[in-house]
Amino acid sequence: MGPNPDNSRGLRDAQDAWGVVLDFMMLPHVNESPRQFSDEYLTKVKAAVQSLTEKRWMPATLDVFHDFLQSREPELKDVIDQYMSTWKSTRSPRILYLFINRLSEIHTLWCPSPVLGAVFPHRYHRSFITILHSMLPDFFPEALRDLLGYAITNSPFPLLSTDMNAADFPVCQFPHPTLLYLSLQYPNPVVTVGPPSPYAALFGALDILGFLERYESQLTACINNLIETRIKTTCPGAWDAQVLPEMKQWLVDNIVPWIARPYARGLANPDEVRIIVGNVMTRLEYHLCKTLCNLRMSELFDIIVDYPDSMPALLDIKECLTKIDDRLELVKALRKLNNRRLLHPGADTKDILTQYVSTIRCLRVIDPPGVLLYKVADPIRRYLRYEPIVASERPDTIRNIVASLVGEGGDLLDEHEQAVPLQQANVEDYSDPNWEPEPIDAGPDFRANKPADVLTTLVSIYDSKDLFVKELQVLLAQRLLVIHDGNDDRERKNIEILKLRFGDAALQVCEVMLRDMSDSRRIDQHIQSHNPSVVHPTIISANFWPSLQSSTLKMPGQFQSLQDEYAKEFATFKPDKQLRWLPHLGSVHLELELQDRKIETEATPLEAAIIELFSQKDIWTVNELVPQLGSVEQAPVVKALNVWVDKGVLTEESEAQYRLLEVSQGSSREPVSRTNPKEEEENIGLVTVQQQQAEQMRVHWKFIQGMLTNVGSLPLDRINSMLRFVPGYDRTPAQLGLYMESAKKEGLVTLKDGLWSLTAEGKATS
The missing domain is CATH 1.10.10.10 (Winged helix-like DNA-binding domain superfamily/Winged helix DNA-binding domain)
Known part of the structure; x- marks a missing residue:
């Protein structure tokens, strides 16, 4: 049986159709112009495609087309290498813009016609993207990030600059989606449709070439870098006004208009765009708050120092912490700053307390429940805490806190703060309808250590307020014992205020001390009325006053006689009482009569005793003076002698030997300034x-x-x-x-x- 003519003719027709399709699929060189086809030729191609489709040969043409595409890979590689090497040497965004434009032209040049069917463009696009991305160098993401950064920072979308012109940026020859942008209304931007910007083609090219999908992280990183740069250049040290709202508005004005292009590409429904852009904005706001919060955490120590002027910065931190979970990082940062700048031997205790009080107030602004304060304050409290039975860093902590209670604590307590009783630790009341559980990051002891006011926080450094009450007694005694005019109204007022803090029972001893001062004045007035004397002692109850340091000082000469006369009159007035003199305390007003001059001065009892001995003979050695004064130590004796030397009353003739100057030599040393009232209080011989x-x-x-x-x-x-x-x-x-x-x-x-x-x-x- 011979060959079938119909089959032979069908095969020849298929071969002819195959040749027509292959010729139509031929890819031009990258530098060639796009091929132009007549309508007659396109009709012929359509018929060939129809014939191969009927014979199921079209899938084979896909493989041939792929071979054609692979044969053009070296040309594409040359283009990529040329542009990338130029960018690496110049790092100009202009080069990368031209490169993206060139790739989009090649993509369009080789894209198969829809005449071949819908499968060809889709298969071609995937193959082209795969080949293109495999050829890009490792530094391409960096180059793309630079281009995106240039495009965003040069809003509103200028094309011209000193090294760029419109001719360098030809419009890409491919379609791009309608541009959607957001009007500047925060916090609910309204999406509207507007004309395409000069850079709309760029984002269209990036989308077609697969860069937006593959390198979306680079766009995010670019925007994040812009946010970080903006914050680092405008926000450091700006604590007098909140910067977070301004930064958010800047984000809306300058960044949001760009977000719709890459993230909402191809969407025409404003509601859909709003959802997409809103999700991206949430991530950008998170990074904005994260960056600003990190900056403020590095400045937090100085922000606390500057409180209350830095209140706006604290409000920014508070709002940032509602967006990000950086509470633990804030605690670590502030504790590290405190250890480096505050908790060291070079810092004064008063300064540490002042910073601690400011920390309390600032952290309560940031975190009202007090969890952050509890975690930050622990090292400060341990550093300030003084254990009397062992050596400790800060033995004067209580004294500084107590001084603040009587108006000498500087900024420790607000002068307008109402005096209220010390508050006890809060106890959970689960029947309270407003009860709320503790914050999730609160420790197990948080409730027991959450006092409500600053003073309670300071007092709670110690387990008991008894130490403060005892220190109050010592401080009051110091202040009362240096009063010379009998005016103790200020101390009485302070005690009344302190009663509101510590209660009446805790300050009963202080009441006794004040009553002793009144009784002492009344007794002295009675004695002076019967036997006038220059001695005006302060008579106290030994059992109620803080312990006084003992001394072996013995007042010589007329001083001893004056004491004995006063004690005799006191025994007559108070036969059931006996005076025990403390001659090393108090002060003496002296009038010295020398041959050529008179000197009137205030002196300590030891200084007065020494100059009294010089009235007996003109020359004394230190070793001779000490037994006459009750065997006191030599060091204070030498110090008192030098005071008289400074006044030109004595002169040191040889080592440890002094002579009275009846006639001035006119060469006395510069007198030493007397101690101020504050030092005089501290020098009172009270046992702390x-x-x-x-x-x-x-x-x-x-x-x-x-x-x-x-x-x-x-x-x-x-x-x-x-x-x-x-x-x-x-x-x-x-x-x-x-x-x-x-x-x-x-x-x-x-x-x-x-x-x-x-x-x-x-x-x-x-």
């Missing part, structure tokens, strides 16, 4: 609270030494329980542990397996 308690522990050491000697090694709890039988012992095991650790450092005791025992040195101590 810390000294009292340290002395008590030294007494208790004798009992500890005896226990460990007689019983042997003991655990801490056993030592503490045995010390409970010692009169006046009221220490906690933790306080005793601190003292034992201190004794361990001194080599007096050792600790092994939880048992304390004496060392040889500890046994030898007396």
Whole structure:
């Protein structure tokens, strides 16, 4: 049976159609112009495509077209290398713009005609994108980021600059979607449709070439860099006004108009655009708040110092923390700044307290529940806390806090702050309809350590307010003992205010001290009326006043006679009382009559006693003076002698030998300035609270030494329980542990397996 003519003719027709389609699919060189086809030729191609489709040969043409595309890869590679090498040497956005434009032209040049069917353009686009991205160098993302940054920062979309002109940026020859942009209304931007901008073609090209999808992170990074740059150049140190609203408006004005192009491309429905752009804006606002918050955290120490002028910056931080979860980072940053700039030996205790109070007020603005304050304040509180039984960093903490209560604390307490009783720790009331659970990041002890006012926060540094009350007594005693005119109205007013803080019962001793001052004036007036005297003592009740430092000073000559006469009159008026003089305290008004001059001055009792001895003979040595003064130490005697030398009353003839100058030599040294009232208060011979308690522990050491000697090694709890039988012992095991650790450092005791025992040195101590 011979060949079928119809089959042979059909095969030839298919081969002819195959040739027509292959010829139509041929890809021109990258530098060639697009091929032009007549209508007659296009009709022929359509018929060929129809024929191959019927014979199911069209899928094979896809493989051939792919081979054609691969054969053009070297040309595409040359274009990429040429532009990328030029950009690397110039780093000009103009070069990359031209490169994107050139790639879009090549994409359009090789794109198969829809005549071949819908599958060809789709398959071609995927293949072209795959080949293109495989050829791009590693630094292409950086170059793309630079181009996007230039386009965004040169809003509103200028094309001209010193190194760029419109001719360098020809309009890309491909269609681009209608541009959607946002009007400048914050916080709810309104999406409207507007004309395409000069850069609309750029975003269209980036979309077609797959760059927007593949390198979306570069666009985000570019915008984030712009946000960071803006904040770093405009916001540091700007604390007098809130900058966050201004930064958000800048974001809307300058960044949002660009977001619709890459992220809402192809969308014509304003509602859809609003949703897409709103999601992107949420991410940008997050980065804005994150960057600003990081900046403010690095400045937070100075912001606290500048409070209350820095209140706007605190409000910015508060709003930022509602957007980002950086509370822990804020705590770490502020604690690090405090450790470096505040909690060190070079900082004055008063400055630390002032900064601590400002920290309290600032962190309550940022976080009203007080969780951040609780976490930040802990190192400051531990640094300020003073344990009287061991060496501590800040033994004057209580004194500074107490001074603030009587109007000498600077900025510790607000002068307009109402005096209210110290508040107790809050107790959970679950029946309260307004009860709210603790914040999720609150610690287990947060509720018990959340006082409501600044003073309660300061007092809560210690476990008990008794230390403050005792320090108040010492401070009051110091101030009362330097009053010479009898006017103690200021102290009485302070005590009335402090009663509101600590309660009447806590300040009963202070009331006794004030009553002693009134009684002392009344007694002195009575004695002066019967036997006038130049002596005006302050008579106090020894059992109610803080302990006074003892002294062996003995007033000689007329001073002793004046004291004896006054004591005799007092015994007549108060036969059931007896005076015990403290001659080292107080002051003496002296009038010295020398041969050629008279000197009137205020002196300490020791200075007065020394010059009285010089009235007996003109020359004294230090060793001769000391026994006459009651065997006081030599150092204060030499200091008092030098005071008279400075006044030109005495002269030092040889080492430790002084002579009275009846006739002035006219060569006295520059007189030393007298102590101011503040120093005079501090020089009063009162035993401080810390000294009292340290002395008590030294007494208790004798009992500890005896226990460990007689019983042997003991655990801490056993030592503490045995010390409970010692009169006046009221220490906690933790306080005793601190003292034992201190004794361990001194080599007096050792600790092994939880048992304390004496060392040889500890046994030898007396």
